[in-house]
Amino acid sequence: MAVRAIEWVGNETGLLRLLDQTRLPTEIEFVDCRTVPQVIEAIKMLRVRGAPAIGVSAAYGIVLAAHAATGDAESFRQLMREADEALFASRPTAVNLGWALKEMGQVIRDVASRPQEERLRALLDRAREIESEDQEMCMAMGRHGGPLLDHAKNVLTHCNAGALATAGEGTALAVIFEGARRNPGLHVYADETRPLWQGARLTAWELVQNNVPCTVICDNMAASLMKGRRIDAVVVGADRITANGDVANKIGTYSVAVLARYHGIPFYVAAPSSTFDFELASGDLIPIEQRAAGEVAEPYGVRLAPKEAGVFNPAFDVTPAELVTGIVTEKGVISPVNADAIRAMLR
Numbered sequence: 001m002a003v004r005a006i007e008w009v010g011n012e013t014g015l016l017r018l019l020d021q022t023r024l025p026t027e028i029e030f031v032d033c034r035t036v037p038q039v040i041e042a043i044k045m046l047r048v049r050g051a052p053a054i055g056v057s058a059a060y061g062i063v064l065a066a067h068a069a070t071g072d073a074e075s076f077r078q079l080m081r082e083a084d085e086a087l088f089a090s091r092p093t094a095v096n097l098g099w100a101l102k103e104m105g106q107v108i109r110d111v112a113s114r115p116q117e118e119r120l121r122a123l124l125d126r127a128r129e130i131e132s133e134d135q136e137m138c139m140a141m142g143r144h145g146g147p148l149l150d151h152a153k154n155v156l157t158h159c160n161a162g163a164l165a166t167a168g169e170g171t172a173l174a175v176i177f178e179g180a181r182r183n184p185g186l187h188v189y190a191d192e193t194r195p196l197w198q199g200a201r202l203t204a205w206e207l208v209q210n211n212v213p214c215t216v217i218c219d220n221m222a223a224s225l226m227k228g229r230r231i232d233a234v235v236v237g238a239d240r241i242t243a244n245g246d247v248a249n250k251i252g253t254y255s256v257a258v259l260a261r262y263h264g265i266p267f268y269v270a271a272p273s274s275t276f277d278f279e280l281a282s283g284d285l286i287p288i289e290q291r292a293a294g295e296v297a298e299p300y301g302v303r304l305a306p307k308e309a310g311v312f313n314p315a316f317d318v319t320p321a322e323l324v325t326g327i328v329t330e331k332g333v334i335s336p337v338n339a340d341a342i343r344a345m346l347r
């Protein structure tokens with residue numbers, strides 16, 4: 001994809017340029033972040049979104065924080081701790097955010113007593129590594145997952161787990177793009193993914209940009225397509241996978257997984273090792289982000305429900321491991337999913 005979701009511009013004193021995904025698919029606009037609050041606003045407003053992309057953006061946010069942390073070692077540590085906590089609090093479900101901040105935290109501890117120029121260079125080097133590692137993991141997930149679609153005609157995906165959600169080609173979409181390269185007849189059904197339409201606005205845009213045939217459907221249409229034997233496989237991304245293989249992903253993923261199981265359709269999850277949270281035993285422990293009522297009841301300022309009505313707007317749900325046919329990681333496909341298989345593959 002020619003347009004990058006995330007780009008560090010310049011040297012150690014540079015800035016973080018983010019593609020503003022709230023403007024897609026009709027406008028290509030960027031936001032230049034020079035401060036941590038600007039990065040936090042972009043994450044909270046989903047200008048940048050997707051578990052790996054959030055992690056990479058937070059890593060660069062730590063570099064931006066260091067620009068202002070020019071004092072002695074103790075004041076540096078204090079300011080960086082405040083930046084870490086503020087970035088960590090921006091969105092609670094995607095574990096990649098916390099993972100990236102932990103990685104940057106190690107560098108902060110290592111360089112706190114060094115001159116400022118050395119601090120900035122070390123932090124930028126690690127943030128760039130996190131970005132390039134994610135790019136490599138996306139390619140590897142494509143390699144491992146693409147063959148799963150060799151005999152598929154139609155694949156369904158939910159939300160957006162593509163280049164817009166990562167630093168590379170995506171997770172689920174990396175599998176689908178490689179699947180389309182190996183199997184040129186592959187067609188994709190993209191759930192629109194209410195309430196923020198990541199599927200219609202972002203996944204369809206990425207597929208069209210990459211000349212992969214796709215059809216946008218409402219989230220309530222997948223069942224009929226499956227009943228009509230129009231779906232051969234499902235591939236989705238993930239925001240957090242717990243030690244037992246339970247998967248947190250965009251709201252609506254669990255519904256798709258139940259439907260796929262009922263109709264005997266393989267349900268794959270694509271996620272890098274940075275999406276696994278071995279500190280949580282099961283998915284019921286995953287913090288689920290609750291978002292504003294307006295996203296459901298008044299999108300783009302159009303009132304769709306009475307103000308007096310309550311609104312339920314969880315951003316994610318949890319699919320139990322037993323509904324997952326396999327998890328595509330950068331180290332291979334874990335199937336059938338279980339805690340031992342995950343640990344053996346990723347540790």
Ligand SMILES: CSC[C@H]1O[C@H](OP(=O)(O)O)[C@H](O)[C@@H]1O
Pocket residue numbers: 049050051052158159160161162165166170171172198236237238239249250251315
């Ligand atoms: C490759 S992670 C993509 C993952 O993130 C999305 O959530 P959001 O758009 O709210 O950041 C969705 O759950 C995707 O599957």
